[in-house]
Amino acid sequence: MNAKLSKESILGLIAIGIFVGMSLFTPRFFSSSNLSNMMFQLPEFGLIALGMMVVIITGGIDLSITYIAAFSGVGAALMMTNGFGILPAIIVGILFALACGAFNGIVVSRIGVPPILVTLGTMVLFEGVILAITSGNAISGFPDAYSLIGNGYYMGIIPLSLLILLFFIILTGILLNKSTWGRRVYMYGSNDTATLFSGVKNSKVLMKVYLYASLLAAVSAIIMTSRYNSVKVDLGSSYLLQSVAAAVLGGTNIHGGYGKVMGTIYAVLIFQFIRNGLNLMGAHSSLVDVVIGAILIVVLTFNFFSDKFSRKKAENTPEKAA
Amino acid sequence: MSEYILEMEHISKTFPGVKALDNVELKVQKGEVHALIGENGAGKSTLIKVLAGIHGADEGGKYLFEGEKADIQEPMDATLKGMSIIYQDLSLFPNLSVAENIYIGRDSKKKPWTKINWKSMKKLANKALAELDMDIDLNKKVELLSIAQQQMIEIARALAFDSKLIVMDEPTSSLSSGEVEKLYNVIDKLKERGISVIFISHKLKELFRVSDRFTVLRDGQYVGTYDVNEIDEQGLIKKMVGREVVYETNKEKAETGEKLFEISSFSKEGNFKDIDLTLHRGEILAITGLVGSGRTELAQSIFGITKNVQGEMWLKGEELKISSSEDAVKKGIAYVPEARQTQGLVLEQSVINNMTLPIIDTLRNKLKLIDRNVEKNLTDQYIKSLDVRPAIPELTADKLSGGNQQKVVIGKWLSAQPKLLIIDEPTNGIDIGAKTEIHKLLRRMVNEGIGVIMISSELPEVLSVSDRILVMSRGRIAGEMNTVDADQEEIMKLALDNEGIESGNDTKTPNGTHHQEV
Numbered sequence: 001m002n003a004k005l006s007k008e009s010i011l012g013l014i015a016i017g018i019f020v021g022m023s024l025f026t027p028r029f030f031s032s033s034n035l036s037n038m039m040f041q042l043p044e045f046g047l048i049a050l051g052m053m054v055v056i057i058t059g060g061i062d063l064s065i066t067y068i069a070a071f072s073g074v075g076a077a078l079m080m081t082n083g084f085g086i087l088p089a090i091i092v093g094i095l096f097a098l099a100c101g102a103f104n105g106i107v108v109s110r111i112g113v114p115p116i117l118v119t120l121g122t123m124v125l126f127e128g129v130i131l132a133i134t135s136g137n138a139i140s141g142f143p144d145a146y147s148l149i150g151n152g153y154y155m156g157i158i159p160l161s162l163l164i165l166l167f168f169i170i171l172t173g174i175l176l177n178k179s180t181w182g183r184r185v186y187m188y189g190s191n192d193t194a195t196l197f198s199g200v201k202n203s204k205v206l207m208k209v210y211l212y213a214s215l216l217a218a219v220s221a222i223i224m225t226s227r228y229n230s231v232k233v234d235l236g237s238s239y240l241l242q243s244v245a246a247a248v249l250g251g252t253n254i255h256g257g258y259g260k261v262m263g264t265i266y267a268v269l270i271f272q273f274i275r276n277g278l279n280l281m282g283a284h285s286s287l288v289d290v291v292i293g294a295i296l297i298v299v300l301t302f303n304f305f306s307d308k309f310s311r312k313k314a315e316n317t318p319e320k321a322a
Numbered sequence: 323m324s325e326y327i328l329e330m331e332h333i334s335k336t337f338p339g340v341k342a343l344d345n346v347e348l349k350v351q352k353g354e355v356h357a358l359i360g361e362n363g364a365g366k367s368t369l370i371k372v373l374a375g376i377h378g379a380d381e382g383g384k385y386l387f388e389g390e391k392a393d394i395q396e397p398m399d400a401t402l403k404g405m406s407i408i409y410q411d412l413s414l415f416p417n418l419s420v421a422e423n424i425y426i427g428r429d430s431k432k433k434p435w436t437k438i439n440w441k442s443m444k445k446l447a448n449k450a451l452a453e454l455d456m457d458i459d460l461n462k463k464v465e466l467l468s469i470a471q472q473q474m475i476e477i478a479r480a481l482a483f484d485s486k487l488i489v490m491d492e493p494t495s496s497l498s499s500g501e502v503e504k505l506y507n508v509i510d511k512l513k514e515r516g517i518s519v520i521f522i523s524h525k526l527k528e529l530f531r532v533s534d535r536f537t538v539l540r541d542g543q544y545v546g547t548y549d550v551n552e553i554d555e556q557g558l559i560k561k562m563v564g565r566e567v568v569y570e571t572n573k574e575k576a577e578t579g580e581k582l583f584e585i586s587s588f589s590k591e592g593n594f595k596d597i598d599l600t601l602h603r604g605e606i607l608a609i610t611g612l613v614g615s616g617r618t619e620l621a622q623s624i625f626g627i628t629k630n631v632q633g634e635m636w637l638k639g640e641e642l643k644i645s646s647s648e649d650a651v652k653k654g655i656a657y658v659p660e661a662r663q664t665q666g667l668v669l670e671q672s673v674i675n676n677m678t679l680p681i682i683d684t685l686r687n688k689l690k691l692i693d694r695n696v697e698k699n700l701t702d703q704y705i706k707s708l709d710v711r712p713a714i715p716e717l718t719a720d721k722l723s724g725g726n727q728q729k730v731v732i733g734k735w736l737s738a739q740p741k742l743l744i745i746d747e748p749t750n751g752i753d754i755g756a757k758t759e760i761h762k763l764l765r766r767m768v769n770e771g772i773g774v775i776m777i778s779s780e781l782p783e784v785l786s787v788s789d790r791i792l793v794m795s796r797g798r799i800a801g802e803m804n805t806v807d808a809d810q811e812e813i814m815k816l817a818l819d820n821e822g823i824e825s826g827n828d829t830k831t832p833n834g835t836h837h838q839e840v
Contacts, residue, residue, distance in 0.1 A: 187671060193666065194667055200647075
């Protein structure tokens, strides 16, 4: 890349630009109440987007991710409404999610069914199971202490949930860039045949990917249930396709092999700033969707052509030292 | 009118940083078969891409087609002018029928709602196939055809477009000897019709069989054009590499030690049966045979890719039970596959990531994270000892030439410090300089105590590199000999033995007799 900025840094600058622009031109955007508002909304979406990104790096997709979150939230909620403590409830919530992730992982990695089909199936499956458990009703009434996770502050200023997100941003970054699993995730995403021929156990790599995505979904679910003090079958479901959008806007290659934590996080921020800013301007929510959709198309088209251009440049260098 | 169908002169093509073509000339006469030759990276493909309109040449070149300035902006222009290019990996639509594939592209300048005239499509396809004496069901999907038949479809397509010039890029690389003969006949037929053919191949023997003239490129520069009568194989090689190269049969008897690796009654339904094989310390064992004789399947079974194999296997006295490639690597077996670009390397990823892929778990620091320094040093070390060029560990593997890519694959396995290396077609598509280096490397590994099994179809390579030869035929070992006593005819006979009992359609002969692959 030489002196050129990376894709991710450009996205970061765009996020800052939007933030500054919104602050200047939208009256209440830079108010403390609005900023704190955004900080509370960010983590739940950010976590789901990170989980989705990890799956997309392997060339897959997890369409069941928000239903895993809902399932996990229902698990935790049932524990609490039945008199169990917060910690056991959280553990059960996470276990519920991991069970879902394991199911996805087994079918994808062991049987070899394409992820989009598997998770489309499990999406409907998990939704059905949740509906059966909850009869479609919301479960609510959690201990006061639980609501601190999603609503509380650390040192009176930073939302706890934001710290949780920060923790998982760093963790995901370290796992992807520094762990051997992360290395294999990228290699698998680029060429799963070559990894097989290099002695990599592909199924193990994939299994952990779906487990990790479900873990992030569970953490997101805990934050959401805590913030709303209730859980229903559609918990976080609006984040499903948004998380795919954030991952690809963040530069993740939909065919696998490439994707950076910061790219996805910047994309999440961009979505957040635009949505929030337009809301404050009084724009109708459908207009917000139109704007975000348009941005997505413009950026992805731009990415497509810049990739094509750089690929062409690479192809055009056939004079390789032999 | 000029006697040349194609005149390209002073063609240069500069890419950022490199001059891929420097003042190159290519003149093709009407109705001749013109061979375009040179080592990998000599600029052949770039020249063809300029010809086809995929790349635009630099200003100042002359490019005439049928005596007129060829104004080719995009590939379709070239097709419409009467040039057809048949790429090595073919460019057919596998899910469309034979007739559709032959016809496709004809309507591209018409309005999109133009109705397809199925009748005239079939008539046209039929006519083209008839000219080639091909009897193929027009409605058959192309994916169901053999590679040779698919190639004929491409040629038929060129005829249907009234092509006056057909470029064939390594057309024989995946054909059996019978199919190759057929292709030669078709080329002769094209010649009779006054169609010119540009033939690109690494196989000198066949170039002398089919070509009238040769144009040689070296390092992006024009070396010369020669008539088939005025130059011989050695002379041509000299022109290509600028030096004389010979393969010599390995006449030294290797000092072999104890048994290193052994398999006994290895069988896999439909692939191979009752294979016994012993590898001693200090020898390179070659396995040769026709493509489809079960060599690659055998190697992939040893490496744990192919599952459900019967039989026993010992490495350094230890019996191995291998059920995955992961097991194989853990036990010290390495496999360099034939398909370098799809199986050997993760092309989009860096040299460093490729090099350390099998051993990444051993490069962890106390925190169980990848120790980048150790990784970098290790990669640098192998880049240096294997002379990978350019020596940039961060470069993605797709930017390297075939020879350097192969070195990375070998380096990847050297870093795993294997006890046994199985290398499948080690020098396929690699130019001669890198070839020799890889052969030397195999010898060095054997001397260091690594067991090396080399699978190769190239008899000169087998004879010059190995110490002992196993010939496989139809999934069995047809014969075994010491290289010192071996000769090509005998190997060919063994390889072809049992052949012809059943149809041997999907097989390919080893590139026989004393020719030099470059």
